[in-house]
Amino acid sequence: MNKIAFLFAGQGSQYAGMGKDLYENVTEVKEFFDTAETVRPGTLDQMFSGTEEELKRTENTQPCLFLADIASAIALVNSGVEPDAIAGFSLGEVVAMGMSGTLAKDDAFRLVCKRGKLMQAAADAQKGSMIAVMRMDKSELESLCDEFGVYPVNYNCPGQIVVSGEEDRIEKLKEALSEKGVRFVALAVGGPFHTPYMKEASLGLQEEIGNENLYSINDPKTPVYANMTAKPYPDDKEGIIDTISNQISNSVKWEETLNNMAAAGIDTFIECGPGKTLSGFVKRTVPGANIYNVSDIDSLNKVVEELKK
Structure with a gap:
């Protein structure tokens, strides 16, 4: 059953x-x-x-x-x-x-x-955004989030973690991820949720x-x-x-x-x-x-x- x-x-x-x-x-x-x-x-x-x-x-x-x-x-x-x-x-x-x-x-x-x-x-009150980060080592991503002042918030499944935070900080994180060749996807939400x-x-x-x-x-x-x-x-x-x-x-x-x-x-x-x-x-x-x-x-x-x- x-x-x-x-x-x-x-x-x-x-x-x-x-x-x-x-x-x-x-x-x-x-x-x-x-x-x-x-x-x-x-x-x-x-x-x-x-x-x-x-x-x-x-x-x-x-x-x-x-x-x-x-x-x-x-x-x-x-x-x-x-x-x-x-x-x-x-x-x-x-x-x-x-x-x-x-x-x-x-x-x-x-x-x-x-x-x-x-x-x-x-x-x-605080403009923000969220991105899903794909296939990045969890500890490495968490350290990067600390560096840019954003938050790993949704631990979705193996190989996918959502990061949330202020828009300008998220933009800087996206630049860093792109430089590392890490894929990410912007989410259709309107704020820095779960932070x-x-x-x-x-x-x-x-x-x-x-x-x-x-x-x-x-x-x-x-x-x-x-x-x-x-x-x-x-x-x-x-x-x-x-x-x-x-x-x-x-x-x-x-x-x-x-x-x-x-x-x-x-x-x-x-x-x-x-x-x-x-x-x-x-x-x-x-x-x-x-x-x-x-x-x-x-x-x-x-x-x-x-x-x-």
């Missing part, structure tokens, strides 16, 4: 039209999207027909991508596919909280809307989710692996609040997360939402894993049929 993990993508995988197919064909998805639209009017229009620049703004990206991610998971569960573990990359971790029952789904959506605003404000520049956003999110009049926090029904620790979430309320809040200003230990999931017996990974970035990370981290992606009705039906076999 396969042990299944749902994985939820983070910023950078967004595109106009994401989630529309599932919205039009899955009743439960439509109902949740319509509820989300009452919380944040205009979200569906941004998702289905927003411009690239509009969707790149963090305050828009996060609620839109949250819905696209969770739509695939809702459709999977509705089709009889249940996860044994869950993990989300950056904002995807808030989706994971909603799917695990740590937060009600609509509360998780409200939280990600606040998270997007807080991170946008932090990004506006100390996000500390104010972390504190704001901690205050937000700690408001007992707004949020009810529960023990996860399904284990949620945290970006910050690469281990399942704690089962106490304060630990949960600290974990999701501090994630914003700390590194994402994704490679370690995947390895820990595999060690716990997970052999099937389903990326829920747009793109196949996380699927690529799994392929390079967990040899022999079963890897699927669900982003629309066709891919949903295909995955459900495959798993039935």
Whole structure:
């Protein structure tokens, strides 16, 4: 019997039209999207027909991508596919909280809307960018980051680490990498995320989710692996609040997360939402894993049929 993990993508995988197919064909998805639209009017229009620049703004990206991610998971569960573990990359971790029952789904959506605003404000206060660095020795890259005053933040998979920081410092790092013949790719994000520049956003999110009049926090029904620790979430309320809040200003230990999931017996990974970035990370981290992606009705039906076999 396969042990299944749902994985939820983070910023950078967004595109106009994401989630529309599932919205039009899955009743439960439509109902949740319509509820989300009452919380944040205009979200569906941004998702289905927003411009690239509009969707790149963090305050828009996060609620839109949250819905696209969770739509695939809702459709999977509705089709009889249940996860044994869950993990989300950056904002995807808030989706994971909603799917695990740590937060009600609509509360998780409200939280990600606040998270997007807080991170946008932090990004506006300190212009920054992020690049994925390919096939460079980890220790050498970390030393280079220290030299240029930037931060290695997302440990994605063997041979890929994302670096984040101030724009001018990142530009100087790019020059140094080019001189060394190291390949890098700029990411479609709008700020120096997962760095100390996000500390104010972390504190704001901690205050937000700690408001007992707004949020009810529960023990996860399904284990949620945290970006910050690469281990399942704690089962106490304060630990949960600290974990999701501090994630914003700390590194994402994704490679370690995947390895820990595999060690716990997970052999099937389903990326829920747009793109196949996380699927690529799994392929390079967990040899022999079963890897699927669900982003629309066709891919949903295909995955459900495959798993039935």
